[in-house]
Amino acid sequence: MPQELKSFSFTYARSSAGVSLSHNLSYEPHQVIWLVGSSGSGKSTLLHLLKGFHPEFLAGEMSGHDPAVFKDAMYMAQNPISQIVHERVGEEFFFTLENQHATVESMHAARHWLAEFGLQNKELSATAQLSHGLAQRLVLASQLAAEPTWLLLDEPTAFLNPAMRDEFYHTLKSLKRRVGMVLIDHHPHAAEFADICWHIDAQGQVTAMPVDEWMALQAQDVQQEIEQPTDDWYVERLNDAFELSAQDLCIGYKKNPLFSANFSLKSGECAVLIGDNGAGKSTLFNTLAGMHKPLSGVFFLKKNGACVKNATAEMAYVFQHPDSHFYFDTIAEDLSQLGVTDMDTTLAQIGLPHTAARSPHQLSEGQKRRLTLLYPCLQSRPLVLLDEPTFGQDAINTLRITRLILALKRAGHIVIVITHESALQHTIADQVWLIQHNALNIIRTAHHVSH
Numbered sequence: 001m002p003q004e005l006k007s008f009s010f011t012y013a014r015s016s017a018g019v020s021l022s023h024n025l026s027y028e029p030h031q032v033i034w035l036v037g038s039s040g041s042g043k044s045t046l047l048h049l050l051k052g053f054h055p056e057f058l059a060g061e062m063s064g065h066d067p068a069v070f071k072d073a074m075y076m077a078q079n080p081i082s083q084i085v086h087e088r089v090g091e092e093f094f095f096t097l098e099n100q101h102a103t104v105e106s107m108h109a110a111r112h113w114l115a116e117f118g119l120q121n122k123e124l125s126a127t128a129q130l131s132h133g134l135a136q137r138l139v140l141a142s143q144l145a146a147e148p149t150w151l152l153l154d155e156p157t158a159f160l161n162p163a164m165r166d167e168f169y170h171t172l173k174s175l176k177r178r179v180g181m182v183l184i185d186h187h188p189h190a191a192e193f194a195d196i197c198w199h200i201d202a203q204g205q206v207t208a209m210p211v212d213e214w215m216a217l218q219a220q221d222v223q224q225e226i227e228q229p230t231d232d233w234y235v236e237r238l239n240d241a242f243e244l245s246a247q248d249l250c251i252g253y254k255k256n257p258l259f260s261a262n263f264s265l266k267s268g269e270c271a272v273l274i275g276d277n278g279a280g281k282s283t284l285f286n287t288l289a290g291m292h293k294p295l296s297g298v299f300f301l302k303k304n305g306a307c308v309k310n311a312t313a314e315m316a317y318v319f320q321h322p323d324s325h326f327y328f329d330t331i332a333e334d335l336s337q338l339g340v341t342d343m344d345t346t347l348a349q350i351g352l353p354h355t356a357a358r359s360p361h362q363l364s365e366g367q368k369r370r371l372t373l374l375y376p377c378l379q380s381r382p383l384v385l386l387d388e389p390t391f392g393q394d395a396i397n398t399l400r401i402t403r404l405i406l407a408l409k410r411a412g413h414i415v416i417v418i419t420h421e422s423a424l425q426h427t428i429a430d431q432v433w434l435i436q437h438n439a440l441n442i443i444r445t446a447h448h449v450s451h
Contacts, residue, residue, distance in 0.1 A: 002026045008064035010049055015362065018060065019046050021067070021206045025198065029149075032172075033182045034190050036214050037200035039351070039366035039397050043184045044078065046200060047152055050182060051075050070182065073150035074143040078158070078365050078392065079321070080135040089130070089138060090123030096146045110145035116171060117141045118164065132159040132320055132388075133277025140168065150180040155365075157187055158391050161276055161420050165189070186394050191215055222395045235377045238412035240303050242267045242314075242382040249297035251284050257295055258283060261440035263433065267382070270405065270415040272425045275435030281418045282320065284440075285385050288416075289317045301383060315383040316376035320391075322368035323361060325375060332356040338378040350374060350404075351397055366392030373404055376413070384408055386417045390424060402427055 005025045011018035019042040027033060035043045048058050052068030074096075077083055086092040093114060097107050114120045117137035130138065136159045143151065157165040169189045172181065176193055183190055191211050199209040245264045252258035258280035265271055273281050286292040288299065290312040301311040308314055319325065328334045332343050335356070340346050343356035350370040355363070360371060369391055376384040386405070390398045398421070405428050408415050419425060425432060432444040 002028055003069065005050075005067060005069055006065035008049075008062065008067045010045070010054065010058075010067070011061045012045075012362070013059040013061070015060075015358075017204065017362075018042065019049065019200065019204045019206060021064075023207075025206070025208055027180075027196070030177050030180045031195045032176060032180070032193055034194035034197045034211065034214075035182060035184045035200070036197045036209070038202065039370070039392060039394050040364040041200040041202065042204045042364075043200055044154055044364060046198070046206065047075075047154055047182060047184060051152055070150050070152055073152045073180075073182075074146060074148040075152040076136075076139050076143060076154060076156055078154045079132075080139040080159070081130070081132065083139050084127045084130075084135060087127060088123065089119060089125045089127055092127055092138060093119075093123070093142045093145065096142050100146060113141040113145040116144075116167075131278045131282060133161065133164070136160060137164065137277065144171070144175075148179060150182070153181060153183045153185070155184055155186070155392055157185060157189075159277065159388065159420075161274070162422065164277065165420070169193070186392070186398075188215075218395055222399065225396045225399050235407045235411040235413075236380050237410075238267065238380065238382055240267075240382070240412075241305075242412075242414055243302045244299070244383060244414050245302070246299040247297055249287075249299050250295040251280050251287055252295055254295070257438075259435050259438050259440055260297065261433075263431075263440065263442065265414045265416070265431070267412040267414060268409050269430040270409050270417065270428045271431040271433050272429040273416060273418045273433045273435070274420070274425070279435040281435060282387060284435075285317065285387055285416070285418065288383075288385060289315060303382075311383070314381050315385065316379050316381040317385045318372050318376065318387060318389065320387045322365070322372045325372045326360040326368075329359055330357055331360050331371065334360060335374070335378075338375065340378060346374065347371075350400060364392070366394075366397065369393065370397060370401065373401060376408065377404065382413055384413050384415045386415065386419075388418055388420075390419060390421055398424065 007021050007024060009020040035046060037043055049067040050070045052071040054062055084092055086095055094107055097110060119137055119141060157168055160168060173193050194211050197209040197211055197214045198206055200206050243266045246261050249261045250257055275281055283292060287294050301308045301314055326334055344353055347353055347355055352367060373389055389401050402424060405415055431442055434441045434443045
């Protein structure tokens, strides 16, 4: 029997931004609804409203009908780590089932979801040491084990490697017609099984749209962006020659060594770092940034052939969590510390025009990510580490980020990127580093890329 989301209007406190619905939208039980729109349009806000986070966790002014039509649905946030409350993987997995007063037999039967997401041998592992990808798997497994009638999923595959992402979508397809879903995902896989799109335009207005119409609109917008001039990123060229090298570098923890590495990168080169969730990609970045000590071996940065004494001072590191970069109340204050004077022109380059007076913490996760990617362009540091730079980005903004990375390369920077996006990898990589079998393997070089 069809159900309805009735007209409403929500505006954030102390802001003109918000989400509104002028005409009722009908939906069916067990339907897959794909929330679409540009980065920052209000998709996560709508998902929060559907779950009933207003007014307790979402401050703002509401008028019209109550949009909380999925109060009892399972919800997965963009940052899965924020949802984990227990110290061990097994405790976290069974927490939801315990709250439902599940029987011992049903809890035992639910264990197959741990295996489904490759967590069957990690029940005693500390949740605090999980990578984002493993945390995402754990939250998904625990929610599916509870046999929900509706799932609300905010970027559920953002931190999954390609193989696990394919497995996850295979699982979702198998659940179709048994579990209803409201899904935010910029990956085109979603188009394969979504029934309808709820589109949010630049003004925050929600309308229904067929999936094929949205895909055609996306393709048209991307083509228009491709036809834009490609020199819109200004990055100051480095005049010195740099080289980053590692010799028998052992990455990991005393009780859990992860892998060893030997590599060399020169000015203008980019390495893409790939590997399974939990393989140690972010741990390598933390080691290069001086935040984690290597177990053995060395790495060094050379400038014009001479070793740099303090390599971390020559490094720009863009973290997985954008909020870690923000120190001031407004975007303008943050950027002024980096020497920016023409705020609007600079912010327009990343699709954030007229936002200088806003708090960076009020941006969407995708917008925050793009803002932090300005920092290495403005700091002129030779070594740039980018951890999942395209997280939460639509196709147009992914293209903009790709141009940014290519501009950094042309300016003589050494760039290392963690990403699960194969299209980005093929466009930017001179080397591809695969962490596998306790080693960092260089599986492709510039020669293979160009041929």
